[in-house]
Amino acid sequence: MDNIIKCRPIMDEIQAIFLKNDDWITTLPRKFNIGISGSLSNRCNIFGQDFALALAQKEGIYGFNLYLGGRVGFLAQDADMFVLPSQATAVFVAVASLFKTYGFRDNRNKNRLKFLIDAVGMAEFRDAIEKQLGFAMPSSGETLCASEGGDHYGKIALNDGSFALYAAVPSGVFSGSDLSDAAEVAASANGALRFTIEQNLIITGVRDETNALSSPLFVKYPNRPSPYMANLIACAGTEHCPFGVIPNKPDAIEMGEYLARVVPIQDAKIRLYWSACIKGCGIHGAGDLGFVGCKVPHNGKTVLGVDIFMGGTLSGEGGEGHLLLKGIILEEAKEYIAELMVQYRDHRIGKESLEKFITRLKVRYTNHAIGFVMRWNRLMRLENNVDAMLSFNLKKQGGSHREQDEIFEFGTQIIHGVTGENPYDTDEPLAEEKKSYRHKAPELAEYASILEKMVEPNPLKRSVVFTEIVVELKKLASEQ
């Protein structure tokens, strides 16, 4: 219902140009991903495509803004061009022809459209599109992509009065007989079977919802899954890809199931995107939380792990996530994420999505601080069984984004939580005598020197960055 422009006819028109056409088959320098979104929601990672037409409005007319040069890790750039639906195919042909003629072919790592645009500049490339078209194009309008992206679970009302039913396919693992079941449900509804970029299924044209939902398909692939499973992406992983570092698909499912058990949440949108190696086919940078397989040194051995990214966005003009935690042992990653989910559950406003929650969180805290809360809380809950958890304070507006301030705030919070007292009675710790709380918090004796350094009255002697505290925590763990 949030679709403004019907894109299927445009897609069909574009496909007809290159399908079974020798002029186009294998003639492009390399892959050329196309996205067209006529919706207020970004359901196809539109800014991650080489050629992207995103819903826009200019002078009261709906059309598309053209974005070019997206690839894993890089969002497509605004080409400053407003395209009417009737012009979409011609603009596609112009851009694809330029890529075919001028795209780099000598270096596989540099032959996506992005590199051609980087070399000539977007303004010049835009001029070349106009020359190909033979007429001038207007500058861009207002991109309309403010709503949440990703799949909707449950049912979606369609314009013809029927419904589209969603089926969650964890990590996209699906067999041939499952496909037959899905096709049967679609055929009996006189509808169609669609695949989403979040590796789920949608069956359109459904009028008898109860009957459709009673099919074996929806027993195996639920229509209303846990939010941790609803928007899950996982690339091929070691089982099917030679580049894979971790199995990936089973790891993503295991984390989703663990989170559903340990931190159940209702009515949430949580996008967990997994890539088994740095090539990033699981578009980890676009996820609320992204995972990339890696190897981690641990107790003299090398074990499987993940780098964890946070803060990819699909709304607005999209945004890439940034590194949150590096080299986390794969088996423990779910426990770290569970700690962030506890914070999300406890601090979300209404039915706030994880994307919006993280956006709010990042206004207040650095990624280092957020990662530290996850690390510390996991350590206290699972390895020490001590109730000395940290909690984000999102009532306070803004944040200094100085790690030293955040360290002091967290040290104070931990000490207060355990002893019932602040380390200092005023905001001027230097003016006060340093208190000793060690005898009041024997359960934290092991961590006393770390905590004391976190709240050291003299800022010159206080811990400056979270990395140094993490090094101390790791040292303590290896001494055990």
Ligand code: SF4
């Ligand atoms: S991200 Fe790496 S492991 Fe996953 S499909 Fe791509 S190349 Fe293969």
